[in-house]
Each structure stands twice: as C-alpha cells, then as structure tokens.
Amino acid sequence: MFPIRDHNPSERKPWVTLTLIVVNCLVFLGYAGSLGDEAAIYVLFWDWGVVPVKISHGVGLSGLFTAMFLHAGLMHLGGNMLFLWVFGDNLEDRLGHLGFLIFYLAAGLGAGLLEVLAAPASEVPMVGASGAIAGVMGGYLMLFPRARVDVLVIFIVFFRIFVVPAWLVLGIWFLLQFFSGLAGPAGQGGVAYWAHVGGFLVGLVAILPAWMRAGGPRFWSQTGGHPDHPATRYRLTESPIPKVRRRR
Secondary structure (H helix, E strand, O other), X not given: OEEEEEOOOOOOOOHXXXXXXXXXXXXXXXXXXXXXXXXXXXXXXXHHOEOHHHHHOOOOOOHHHHHXXXXXXXXXXXXXXXXXXXXHHHHHHHHOHHHHHHHHHHHHHHHHHHHHHHOOOOOOOEOOOHHHHHHHHHHHHHHOOOOEEEEEEEEOOEEEEEEEEHHHHHHHHHHHHHHHHHHOOOOHHXXXXXXXXXXXXXXXXXXXXXXXXXXXXXXXXXXXXXXXXXXXXXXOOOOOOOOOOOOO
C-alpha cells in the first residue's frame, strides 16, 4: 500500500523538500557502485550510520545526523523519497522553509536516539531518512487528519488506486511499525521499527506549536480535519484499453 499523492496543494514551492530529495539521491549515487561490496558498505555505514553501541559509549554521535542521508538500496531510497514528496510539501508550507528543515532534522535525531535506547548494545548500523520522514508523517497527521490521499494498493496481480483519509493511511503505517517493533528485537529483518516510531512521535509533539498557532482544537472544528484551503481535484482519463462486452 503506497501513497502516491495527496489532494492537499501547497501554496509555495517546497524548496527544502526538493533539496532534501536531491541531496539524498546524490549521496546515494556517490556510493551506489559499492553496493555489491558488502565489506565496503559495512564500513561506510559503520562510520556514518547510527551504531547504537558506539553512541551508547559517546562515540560516533555525528552518525545521528549523517545516517539520515544514507540508504541501503534503490528501493529503500525510492520509498523514503516518495513519502517525503507526498507529505513534506504541506508541512514546509505551514512551517516555512527554515522551520521545516529544523523540524525534519529534529525528527531524524529523535528517531535515531529511540533506536539506540531500544538496543543500546547493538552493533548493527542504522541508515535511512525514514525516521525523519516518519516525523513529517506525524506532523501531517496532526494538522490534516482527513486530507484525501491517493493510495496504490498492490496484491499479487491486483492493483488499484483508492482515495482514503490521511488518518487511515498514516495510522495503519504507525501501528504496523509499533507492533512490528514489539514482535522482536530492534533492527530485526533490517528494519529499524523503533526509529520509525520515535520519529513519528517526535513529529506529533514538534508540530504542536504550529497547531496551536493555527487555533488548536478550533482549527480542527473549523476545517473538519481537512486542509484549510480548497483541495486539489484530479481528472481521471479513460483507459485506452478497449472494452470487450460479453456476448449473450
């Protein structure tokens, strides 16, 4: 289940969101040729990723920042950048460029710290922007819980786009991360579930000042949880595949 766009237009160019996407892609291209060399990649991630055992001993603290710009593969990068593109522009529109950048980095740092707390003796490096992006998703949920989101659902050979409220998409995602984190040790299956949970919770808390400035509960009552401006309407074009009617 992949969100591919929302119906919540931003009123100004999301320069920080676009820059973060470009920087992440450029950093990935810088070492993509080494992905087949497991030893080289491990050293890269050990030096620049979040390694809980190092941070627990006060070493490698810079990894809490640099890990946000490293990804373990093309699918890892693509999935994260898709979520950032869908949800990041609206938070940047609300917080301003500098405010959004601070928000994003704070969520990423919080995500890394929770992963360290979950497994302080772990020697497995954690990399990826997903903790910071989870914070963006938490902030989005707080401001626009009923914004319409187009979700691509793929099940074996079945695929279809559904329009669902943001609270459903983001709520299901958060619960999956939370219960997956409870199901086993931190970092199981190569996924830092507690970093996702931590980033999401940091986002929920960090967006509260902006939510209160907008009116707090009154903001929700005025907008009904929808964006506080007209939603985008997408026109669907008819499929070019000809219809074959069944003969009776």
